[in-house]
Amino acid sequence: MTSLNKMLNVLNIFGPDSLVINVDDIAKKLSLSRATAYRYVRELCDAGLLTRFDKNYTLGPKIIELDWMMRQYNPIISQGHEIMAQLSKSTELTVYMSMFCDGHIINTHIESDNKEYTLAFGRGRALPIFKGAQSKVLVANQKAFRLKKIYDEHIAQNEDYDMTWDQFNTETKRIRRNGFCVTHNELNNLSLTGIAAPIFNLENNEIIGSVAFLGTASEFEPTSLVVLVEHLKQATSAIERCAN
Structure with missing residues (x-):
């Protein structure tokens, strides 16, 4: 260090x-x-x-000045918030943007009318490293050597996780293969479902963020999983083009 x-x-x-x-x-x-x-x-x-x-x-x-600068000048956030707003409006779901930083998953922008979700998973709050759709899709798409480091430092000795390296590696491979992640009731026992897709740097294909839907089962009911995943992938592709 x-x-x-x-x-x-x-x-x-x-x-x-x-x-x-x-x-x-x-x-x-x-x-x-x-x-x-x-x-x-x-x-x-x-x-x-x-x-x-x-x-x-x-x-x-x-710190407040840096936060303002990030919202104004970070292209993922500055270009992505309008795309996320449209996504939230068209689906009536809460939409999160998250990033991986220093071993933490951070929510960097939220579009929602639901104050309960905003309070529970507010902007800037660190999330568990491998719980919830945002976290899992961000971790799963890290480079191989980073995955092993994440497992050794954050998963292996953590009583909140009961996973061997093989189990962890298998799950991350499945998420990468699918191109999205779906989780149920993994954060704060609020019975929420999350669906997340990755945002990549088109120049080097490294993951730089994720966009996720969050809501209750009833909120997800009007729209099929296939359609929601397609909405997410269209949004992340649009953000990637704007940010690169």
Whole structure:
């Protein structure tokens, strides 16, 4: 891990139970000397990624600026949100765009009138690495060496998963072969169905995101799976052309 990665790892300490942190927290959780922890804090504050709060630190305003820049200038999101809006309107389903980042699955854009789904799986919230259609289609389409790394680091020793490498490898192959993924009730026990398809970089054929439908069984009833998958693939193809 590079020094930059170690420094940015400070941001991963924040969470629902860690709204503010101090140098001792950073040193302990990242196994750093206090001198190194102080240096990281100083540089992150200078960059606007942290803000001093009394003797503690909280997330800084630069993060909000970066979020705005991503929505405006990331071609997948800036070009894809209109396509997703049309998709949600025509199907009356919630539509998610998600990306794989640093071992996490992140929802980057949502088109929906359903506030319950938005709250439960909000934009920017990390999802389980291999649960739910978005996560599974993003993981399944990683390169072979990355798949083994994901399994070893996130699946093998995680009690939430009961999968051998062979089982994991077989499932990811099936998802790649199908070109989409369907899951039922894998996230938060809300009895929701997800259908996701990958977005690829047309220059190197690497996966760069996914688009997914999310809804209850009754919401999916008016339209067949075949038709919904075709809608998704048309949407992802349109986003790929816009983004490349």
